[in-house]
Amino acid sequence: MATRYSSALRSISRSCRATRSHTLAGPSRCLATEAAASTSTPPPPADPKLNKIVDDISGLTLLQAADLVSLLKSRLNIQEIAMPAAAAAAPAAAPAEEVEVEKPKEKTSFNVKLEAFDAAAKAKVIREVKAMVPNLTLIEAKKFVESLPQTLKENVSKEDAEKLKKTFMDLGATVTLE
Structure with a gap:
């Protein structure tokens, strides 16, 4: 030209x-x-x-x-060379926008973790833990509750996790969902 x-x-x-x-x-x-x-x-x-x-x-x-x-x-067997960073930045912006448009997948399984409890509600929390896990004896349930934080249940559906959280919150315990 x-x-x-x-x-x-x-x-x-x-x-x-x-x-x-x-x-x-x-x-x-x-x-x-x-x-x-x-x-x-x-x-x-x-x-x-x-x-x-x-x-x-x-x-x-x-x-x-x-x-x-x-x-x-x-x-002539000439191989492609990498594009300069300035030219590569423009196409890279488009996929970033697409990622923002996509909604993150909603978590379906949760771990229910007992973090803390009120001292006055200790007996109620131990009974609830023993009832929730049938193979635990009363002494094992007491040791479980005293060695907090502990995971109560793993891979629980959202509804079940919310029910467990509400039950323990009503008893005076602090529960988190992970």
Whole structure:
């Protein structure tokens, strides 16, 4: 694309030089284009084969240029390089928005944990623990309650966990659901 513009500038400057040599007019727009052409990149090598390739490539459409790039990569075994961080940040923002839109999955199983209890309600809490776990003796239930925090039940449904929590809260104990 740049070669197309530089060759156009060269042809304009040549026509301006020719026009200026025939007329004795003062400075014109040709001087501005002439200065721009002289400060641009140096002319490409004089190899006619390279000039023909450059002319052919500059005449391609964007789709054809993309196909050319992919063909050159496959033929020359050129591997993809990582994109710069600034360009990668824009596509990364879209998945982050999608994650925010999705609702987090609601927890279905809970662990009921006995954290603390009132000293006056100790006997009631021990009886409730013994009733909840049938294989416990009264002494084991007492040791269980005295060594807090302890997990009462694991993998309980939400409704059952809420019922257990309400029961123990009514007795004067502190229960958490995990």
